[in-house]
Amino acid sequence: MPYDALDFYDVDSLLTEEERMVRDMVRDFVDNEVLPKIEHACRDGVFPDEWREELGNMGVLGAPLKGYGCPGLSYAAYGVICRELERGDSGLRSFASVQGSLAMYPIWDFGSEEQKNHYLPKMASGEWIGCFGLTEPDYGSNPGDMITRAEDMGDHYLLNGAKMWITNGTIAQVAVVWAKLDGVIRGFIVEKDDEGFSAPEMKGKHSLKASVTSELVFQDCKIPKDRILPGVKGLRGPFSCLNNARYGISWGAIGAAQACFDSAREYALSRIQFEHPIASYQLVQNKLSWMLREITKAQLLAFHLSQKKDAGTWIPEHISLAKMNNVDIALEIARVARDIHGANGILDEYPVMRHMANLESVKTYEGTHDIHNLILGRHITGIQAFTRSLE
Amino acid sequence: MTIAVLLKQVPDTTARITISGGVVDEAAVGKWSMSPYDEYALEYALQLKESGGADLIAITCGPARASKILTDAAAVGADSLIHVLTEDSGMDSSNVQSLLAAAIGRVGADVVLCGKQAADTNAGSTGPGVASILGFTCVGMVSEVSTDADGFIAMRMGPSGNEKVSVSKPCLFAFDKGSMEMRRPNVRGIMMAKKKAVETLTPSDLGVSLIDSRVSLESHSAPAEKPPGQKFEGASSVPTVVSKLRDEANVI
Numbered sequence: 068m069p070y071d072a073l074d075f076y077d078v079d080s081l082l083t084e085e086e087r088m089v090r091d092m093v094r095d096f097v098d099n100e101v102l103p104k105i106e107h108a109c110r111d112g113v114f115p116d117e118w119r120e121e122l123g124n125m126g127v128l129g130a131p132l133k134g135y136g137c138p139g140l141s142y143a144a145y146g147v148i149c150r151e152l153e154r155g156d157s158g159l160r161s162f163a164s165v166q167g168s169l170a171m172y173p174i175w176d177f178g179s180e181e182q183k184n185h186y187l188p189k190m191a192s193g194e195w196i197g198c199f200g201l202t203e204p205d206y207g208s209n210p211g212d213m214i215t216r217a218e219d220m221g222d223h224y225l226l227n228g229a230k231m232w233i234t235n236g237t238i239a240q241v242a243v244v245w246a247k248l249d250g251v252i253r254g255f256i257v258e259k260d261d262e263g264f265s266a267p268e269m270k271g272k273h274s275l276k277a278s279v280t281s282e283l284v285f286q287d288c289k290i291p292k293d294r295i296l297p298g299v300k301g302l303r304g305p306f307s308c309l310n311n312a313r314y315g316i317s318w319g320a321i322g323a324a325q326a327c328f329d330s331a332r333e334y335a336l337s338r339i340q341f342e343h344p345i346a347s348y349q350l351v352q353n354k355l356s357w358m359l360r361e362i363t364k365a366q367l368l369a370f371h372l373s374q375k376k377d378a379g380t381w382i383p384e385h386i387s388l389a390k391m392n393n394v395d396i397a398l399e400i401a402r403v404a405r406d407i408h409g410a411n412g413i414l415d416e417y418p419v420m421r422h423m424a425n426l427e428s429v430k431t432y433e434g435t436h437d438i439h440n441l442i443l444g445r446h447i448t449g450i451q452a453f454t455r456s457l458e
Numbered sequence: 459m460t461i462a463v464l465l466k467q468v469p470d471t472t473a474r475i476t477i478s479g480g481v482v483d484e485a486a487v488g489k490w491s492m493s494p495y496d497e498y499a500l501e502y503a504l505q506l507k508e509s510g511g512a513d514l515i516a517i518t519c520g521p522a523r524a525s526k527i528l529t530d531a532a533a534v535g536a537d538s539l540i541h542v543l544t545e546d547s548g549m550d551s552s553n554v555q556s557l558l559a560a561a562i563g564r565v566g567a568d569v570v571l572c573g574k575q576a577a578d579t580n581a582g583s584t585g586p587g588v589a590s591i592l593g594f595t596c597v598g599m600v601s602e603v604s605t606d607a608d609g610f611i612a613m614r615m616g617p618s619g620n621e622k623v624s625v626s627k628p629c630l631f632a633f634d635k636g637s638m639e640m641r642r643p644n645v646r647g648i649m650m651a652k653k654k655a656v657e658t659l660t661p662s663d664l665g666v667s668l669i670d671s672r673v674s675l676e677s678h679s680a681p682a683e684k685p686p687g688q689k690f691e692g693a694s695s696v697p698t699v700v701s702k703l704r705d706e707a708n709v710i
């Protein structure tokens with residue numbers, strides 16, 4: 068059966084024709100080149116290199132960035148791209164999010180003219196892969212206390228420390244790494260072959276299996292002076308990247324939820340138990356209508372946020388709400404869809420268990436679900452509840 | 459060289475078709491797409507353009523909604539777009555052929571590519587009809603075409619296998635399933651397509667006076683429902699299955 072993307076309120080009719088053409092292009096790529104290969108990619112734990120190439124050919128990497136060979140699309144188009152990619156697999160969307168929002172974006176916003184000209188065209192075309200190193204083994208939700216540090220050695224910087232959970236790390240040519248220089252967080256561009264840098268892959272994931280996750284290790288890693296990002300100091304640097312990536316995730320999660328809904332509806336209509344399709348039973352209908360309800364709300368949330376992004380009237384808390392809500396409902400929809408599929412739901416013949424396992428990562432990265440609750444809590448009350456003194 | 463590719467917008471092959479009042483209810487069609495054989499024609503038209511530095515003009519004839527497929531064609535590389543606007547979907551084939559032939563004549567194309575039939579009517583008369591009005595050589599059931607000296611080489615399904623034929627301009631190729639699928643657009647193409655103007659022409663702009671339809675549609679009806687599948691279990695049913703395969707399915 069061809070994919071029937073749930074769009075109960077016809078929210079996509081609010082997109083421009085150009086945005087819908089971009090949607091159809093990415094949907095076609097996912098149908099023809101991603102879905103036939105995804106289960107193999109997961110089993111082998113690899114991100115197929117053809118996908119990198121085709122994302123570059125389509126011209127969707129760094130979607131909302133303008134100039135320097137970047138696509139220059141709207142944030143709405145960027146959202147749609149994430150949604151369609153994640154309908155295929157969250158690992159594929161993660162690749163695109165990291166490349167565009169976490170690696171290209173900081174160079175585009177905070178880089179020097181030379182850095183932009185040198186890196187962005189090759190990253191937009193997919194020739195160079197980027198990664199983003201913020202999280203450390205001991206500092207996840209609390210990156211401000213990171214240990215990785217840079218030292219000014221006069222004619223170069225010396226980087227020491229380790230990052231963990233870094234998407235694309237092992238396959239990246241370019242790493243944007245956040246480290247403390249004289250106690251202040253700064254961004255550094257590290258290249259694959261830099262002395263003292265290694266990026267071993269982390270194995271054994273039960274989630275995002277088609278995405279590469281790595282450690283980044285810096286042992287007296289020598290970085291030329293012109294590789295510091297001149298335009299930003301402090302946590303604002305990494306956080307502005309995260310805002311864009313989280314925005315994309317709020318759309319991406321809808322794609323995964325739509326895929327699960329589509330599969331669950333199909334399955335419920337064709338599976339006969341007690342002489343009738345299970346779709347004819349009220350309990351199953353209740354599950355399907357709950358999915359439809361949550362997906363429709365998530366679509367409206369994401370669409371309205373896209374308009375605020377494009378108009379520049381957003382605040383980070385708007386993005387926190389959308390990321391938190393949409394991933395939360397997508398994960399729950401994946402679980403309910405798995406239930407509707409019965410035992411078949413655990414097989415790789417259906418996409419639901421894969422989406423379910425993927426979404427567990429998506430719930431955690433880019434600010435865990437509860438970190439977004441805390442961000443909203445601070446917004447509502449004016450009181451930060453991330454930490455307190457325990458004396 | 460100027461190449462024209464003829465494209466028709468049809469209900470998507472996945473769209474649900476409903477019949478009301480004896481005809482297909484177009485208002486109920488959820489998704490319209492480029493007719494699949496036309497996609498092959500467009501892909502090979504793009505290849506000819508790329509090998510010969512030609513100008514590629516995409517032409518459609520149909521109601522206002524049909525201009526969407528011209529924008530899709532522009533996104534993959536069509537240079538100019540012509541929409542012959544006709545609101546009468548019941549118009550018979552000879553009128554469509556006259557309009558398309560006039561549009562081709564107007565742009566001076568000397569090679570035309572189209573699908574062998576449209577996925578909605580399956581009439582299969584457009585290619586040969588247009589070629590006969592224009593006096594072009596017509597090659598049907600084409601799966602590939604390429605340039606050769608000052609003519610073209612086409613691969614086509616002959617009665618007993620593949621045929622390779624050579625033709626010279628002016629000519630028309632009507633495509634069967636091609637060897638290569640239509641390419642996917644990219645963001646740059648999509649953004650450029652938005653800026654490409656569609657030239658909209660009416661029959662009178664083309665100097666074509668429509669004739670009364672010589673063929674009129676009496677009614678549409680849905681295909682007969684497929685009989686449900688039959689299931690047999692156990693070794694004892696083998697003779698029944700064998701006789702059904704022989705006498706009903708005619709496969710052994």
Ligand SMILES: Cc1cc2nc3c(=O)[nH]c(=O)nc-3n(C[C@H](O)[C@H](O)[C@H](O)COP(=O)(O)OP(=O)(O)OC[C@H]3O[C@@H](n4cnc5c(N)ncnc54)[C@H](O)[C@@H]3O)c2cc1C
Pocket residue numbers: 165199200201202206207208209231232233234235275280428431432433434435436437438441452453454
């Ligand atoms: C597949 C994958 C890919 C990733 N890719 C990248 C990447 O490319 N780059 C990168 O830098 N990072 C990446 N990450 C790391 C990710 O951003 C972190 O895992 C995330 O920030 C959470 O950090 P943590 O895992 O250390 O969990 P912790 O911060 O230890 O959190 C554990 C639990 O404690 C809760 N918690 C923490 N603090 C509080 C508090 N104050 N109040 C209440 N609850 C709290 C959390 O909500 C969570 O439930 C990736 C992670 C995964 C799983």
